[in-house]
Amino acid sequence: MPRDPIGQRLKTISFLNREIGKKIGEALGVNVTDMAALEQLLNNGPLTPSQLAERLKVTTAAATQIVDRLERAGHVSRQRKATDRRKIFVVPVEASMERAFEKLAPMIDGLDRVIAGLTPAERQIIEGFLDQVVDVYRDVAGLPPSTADSC
Numbered sequence: 001m002p003r004d005p006i007g008q009r010l011k012t013i014s015f016l017n018r019e020i021g022k023k024i025g026e027a028l029g030v031n032v033t034d035m036a037a038l039e040q041l042l043n044n045g046p047l048t049p050s051q052l053a054e055r056l057k058v059t060t061a062a063a064t065q066i067v068d069r070l071e072r073a074g075h076v077s078r079q080r081k082a083t084d085r086r087k088i089f090v091v092p093v094e095a096s097m098e099r100a101f102e103k104l105a106p107m108i109d110g111l112d113r114v115i116a117g118l119t120p121a122e123r124q125i126i127e128g129f130l131d132q133v134v135d136v137y138r139d140v141a142g143l144p145p146s147t148a149d150s151c
Contacts, residue, residue, distance in 0.1 A: 021039070030070065033066060037090075040055045040056065048088065070090075076091060
């Protein structure tokens with residue numbers, strides 16, 4: 001456990017983030033892996049099964065099984081690209097995404113209120129700190145450094 005109060009709070013936020021993900025997964029009736037796939041689709045929009053496999057760091061066969069489970073549960077659909085009928089995209093189902101956002105709305109609204117109360121000087125310090133934290137996470141995850149506006 002980090003000894004510094006800031007490190008302790010970051011660890012707590014990381015833990016709580018996982019707990020919120022579990023709670024949303026339970027509400028949607030999906031496991032952690034399937035929830036990670038849904039998060040990818042929420043954050044990036046429709047993806048091909050191979051793109052999903054790459055982002056989840058699983059085989060294409062495993063990604064196909066994930067998509068099959070999500071489709072059976074009514075969370076995604078497979079859609080063919082209009083210009084290339086051979087290419088299939090995994091698309092989140094709107095009703096399912098609305099259920100997920102319902103669970104996230106109180107957190108998002110609360111964070112918006114906290115952010116709205118910051119002074120410009122506070123915002124500048126916090127943004128700089130969070131940029132550095134994001135870069136540490138990206139480095140550990142093996143991802144390239146972010147740019148300030150890449151969120």
